[in-house]
Amino acid sequence: MRARVISVSNHKGGVGKSCIASSLANACGNKGKKVLLIDFDAQSNCTDIIMGQQPNLATLYNVIKDDMPIQKAIQATSYENLDLLANEPICASFEPSLYQRLPENYYYLKDRIEPIINDYDLLIIDNNPAINIWTIMALVASDCVIVPVNASSKHSLQGLNAAMNSIEDISKTYNPNIRFLKGVINMVDKRTSTSKALVQQITRTWGERLFTTTLPTCTAVQKAELVGQTVLRYDPHAAISKRFRMLADEFLTALEETSTVTSMLYPEV
Numbered sequence: 001m002r003a004r005v006i007s008v009s010n011h012k013g014g015v016g017k018s019c020i021a022s023s024l025a026n027a028c029g030n031k032g033k034k035v036l037l038i039d040f041d042a043q044s045n046c047t048d049i050i051m052g053q054q055p056n057l058a059t060l061y062n063v064i065k066d067d068m069p070i071q072k073a074i075q076a077t078s079y080e081n082l083d084l085l086a087n088e089p090i091c092a093s094f095e096p097s098l099y100q101r102l103p104e105n106y107y108y109l110k111d112r113i114e115p116i117i118n119d120y121d122l123l124i125i126d127n128n129p130a131i132n133i134w135t136i137m138a139l140v141a142s143d144c145v146i147v148p149v150n151a152s153s154k155h156s157l158q159g160l161n162a163a164m165n166s167i168e169d170i171s172k173t174y175n176p177n178i179r180f181l182k183g184v185i186n187m188v189d190k191r192t193s194t195s196k197a198l199v200q201q202i203t204r205t206w207g208e209r210l211f212t213t214t215l216p217t218c219t220a221v222q223k224a225e226l227v228g229q230t231v232l233r234y235d236p237h238a239a240i241s242k243r244f245r246m247l248a249d250e251f252l253t254a255l256e257e258t259s260t261v262t263s264m265l266y267p268e269v
Ligand SMILES: Nc1ncnc2c1ncn2[C@@H]1O[C@H](COP(=O)(O)OP(=O)(O)OP(=O)(O)O)[C@@H](O)[C@H]1O
Pocket: 012, 013, 014, 015, 016, 017, 018, 019, 020, 041, 043, 045, 127, 128, 129, 186, 187, 188, 215, 216, 217, 218, 219, 221, 222, 225, 240
């Protein structure tokens, strides 16, 4: 069976894309899914979280620079059922040359993952906070998109709208099969009225297009990041770790449901 390819994307920075991509990959691996996490952001945050102090044997750099087959660049990790295509900051320097060959390069990632697509259940792609060649390559390769929204920032709501627009653009051009899966509200702080008001506003507008599981603001996330671990490994009993396990269940169910729907990019408001 072909893996489902899921991008975690929002052009707004700091909404929790890397935290969610790495923790969801970890949680789905623990639930028995064979997962490949693709760190497609040269900031390499997912690589740091998953690999910690361990050196990378190869990265996306080798794939782009040396034309290394992706199966050689993928590395096993210490997490159950989880492999990683790592990234490194130098990859950002490839951007100008990638623009030299368009539209062919929009299909770059889609073509590279084809040889390994049957080896996994899920390919989860972490994206950079922009609309650029990297995000287009990722969306062209993806079946669906999860959009994290930061419950403490009104601007991240605009990011949700912008993400929907790019998904629609890509669906009309390079990838008619792409669909919006769901939004996920991150960094909910029940103690602040701003967070409460924003969660209400987001829920009113986006309703069923959001995962019902929301993610609380939790200091364990930053502590885990400091030591190069997912929060699930760092503190499996933290409130957010429980939420990630629930989110993984909801996510896997939503994926199953979308595999049976053939029309409709996403529901009408
Ligand atoms: N639920 C949470 N509770 C506490 N801190 C969080 C939570 N989610 C994310 N963070 C922290 O917020 C910061 C931004 O998160 P993250 O790096 O996942 O966002 P991002 O959207 O990937 O950012 P970028 O756009 O730069 O790639 C990180 O320091 C992370 O540890």
